[in-house]
Amino acid sequence: MKQRYVLRVNGRDLEAEAGAHESLLDVLRERLRLTGSKKGCNEAECGSCTVLLDGRPVVSCLVLVPDAADRDVVTIEALAEEGVPHPIQRQMVEQGGVQCGYCTPGMIMSAYALLRDNPDPTDEEIRFAISGNICRCTGYGKIVKAVRAAALEMKEQSGNGGAAS
Amino acid sequence: MRFDYFEPTSLDEACGLLREGAGARKPLAGGTDIVIQLRRRAAQCQGLVNLKRIPGLADWSCARDGGLHIGACTPMRDLETAAAVAGGYPSLFEAIRVVGSLQLRNIASVGGNLCNASPSADTAPPLMVLGATASFRNDDGGQESVPVEDFFAGPGASVLGNAGLLLSVDVPEPAPHTGDAFERFTPRSAMDIAIASAAARVTLDPDRDHIEAVRIALGAVAPTPIRALRAEDLVREKEPTPEVLQQAGAAAMEQCNPIDDIRGTAAYRKELVRILVVRVLRRAVERARGDGGTETP
Structure with missing residues (x-):
């Protein structure tokens, strides 16, 4: 029913x-x-x-x-605002974190939640946050790199000049 | 996969719905086991009774001198992210942290992990060594409590009947000079199910030389999670030397009763138990001495 x-x-x-x-x-x-x-x-x-x-x-x-x-x-x-991709989305493309693309939306949502709560994660924290997202193409290295690059970009965008808190 | 769906807002209503179902309706907490079982047609039921709209069932609290109160529907991730749990009950923290994925632990509940009653339920060994009790409504609507180690009746079976409902799990405040730890073995570091697991809690004497009290529990090596009582006897009142811990590991290995399956052979599981018991005892002792921190394996 x-x-x-x-x-x-x-x-x-x-x-x-x-x-x-x-x-x-x-x-x-x-x-x-x-x-x-x-x-x-x-x-x-x-x-x-x-x-x-x-x-x-x-x-x-x-x-x-x-x-x-x-x-x-x-x-x-x-995530994209008025057709402009979110930094995580763009970095996933730029760093080669997308291959077949099937895992990508879920991977990005996990990364999005991570960076919201933890704007400056370590690689280990990134890997932990995406450990429930399986990718069979990339080997994860470029995805971690993309999330790291996105974190940096978001920090710069937020106007803090990237200075350590 | 079709079923009736109910959203009771009180315990009485929920128990009534389950009783009317006479076994054909099942309680729904996170759904991370039952929904998969229904989809695979490994379980059959005509109705799911969602418990999450019942006030209080998803609440948890950690009070000084009051222990840890976990409402049956509390998402595992709520406990995982609480410093009071990681610091005060590290074995439980370590077990929760390896269940499924973060996205799963935002849904999956501790109560569901116990009620699903898998022999490999990760939260069972720590809750057993922590001396936790399970409070539930029985089939007749009466309220009962049992130690978590008496909650399981076999693979997939617990003391809850068709109309029973787990309400909460309560963990007493640990005594001074007490430490606990959990380890499991899986081939993958994430998204896997234990081949074997072990938890231990030790309380040292005030001089921190001897083990005064000890509990050891094992997962995935018997029809239910079990206490390793003989291993406990071998370390109680002893100095926790490497030799004593090795003896405990050997005794636990003898006591467990694993099966061969796709994840591992019985012989392999026994060997894992021997190693895991030594490790959890060693880490529990370090924590009881206050020099173990809350590191994760």
């Missing part, structure tokens, strides 16, 4: 008709046509479906849609 759910996605209230058994990921992709979040394993192993739920990175494949109703969902679609 389908029901009407209101999801607050990327700051907008969106309505979706869905069954309670459907995942947030399926509703985002199939019903709301937000196909940036990817479906890899559908079992919380790969992290390609990572979105923020009330600000926390979660695997949206395991969140049932009624559990996401009336909560804040942020997907990869929200």
Whole structure:
């Protein structure tokens, strides 16, 4: 039996008709046509479906849609502003952190949550933050480099001149 | 995968829904086990009863002299990011930190980890050595508490019946000169399930020479997480010399009862137990002496 759910996605209230058994990921992709979040394993192993739920990175494949109703969902679609890619997105491209691209949206959402909470992470902290995002192409080195470069860029953008706090 | 979905807002309502289901409805906390099991058709149920809208079930608190109170639906990540947990209950912190991924731990609950009752449940060995109790509503709606080590009945089975509900896990404040540690072995450093795991807690005498009290628990090497009682007997009242710790490891190895499966052979698991028990005892003793810090393996 389908029901009407209101999801607050990327700051907008969106309505979706869905069954309670459907995942947030399926509703985002199939019903709301937000196909940036990817479906890899559908079992919380790969992290390609990572979105923020009330600000926390979660695997949206395991969140049932009624559990996401009336909560804040942020997907990869929200990161670029007026067509300008987010620093993490641009650095992923520039540093060669994107190959096939399937893991990239989830990887970026994990990195986005990390840099929000920890603007100056160590490589170890970056690796820990993305340890639930599996990439079979890059070997991770360039992804870590991209997140590091994005952190630097965001610090410079924020107007602190990159000075250590 | 279709099912009825319920969102009760009180415990009575939740227990009523489960009782009406007579085994065909299951409680839903984080869903990180049950949703996968339903999708794989490894579990069958006609209804899920979401517990997360019941006030208080996802609350936790850590009070000085009051121990650690963990509401059954508390996301693991809430505890992982709390300095009071990492500092006061490092074995639990170390176990939580290796469960699935960060994105999973933002959903997965400690209560669910226990109720799923996997022999390899990572939070079980630390909660057992920390002397935690599980409080629950039984099938008849009465409230009961059992030590976590008595909570499990077999692979996938606990003391909860069809209509039972875990409410909270409570960990007492550790005694002075006490330290604890957890280790598990997995081939990968993230996103893996334990081949074997061990936790230990030791309390030293005021001179910090001898072990006064000790608990050792093992995961993934028996039908349920188990205490290694004979190993405990071998180190109690002893000085924690390398030889004594080795004897404990050997005793734990003899006591466990692992199976061969895709993750490892029984013989390999036994060998891991021997090594892991020595390591967790050594680190627990270091922490009890106050020179072990809260490093992660």
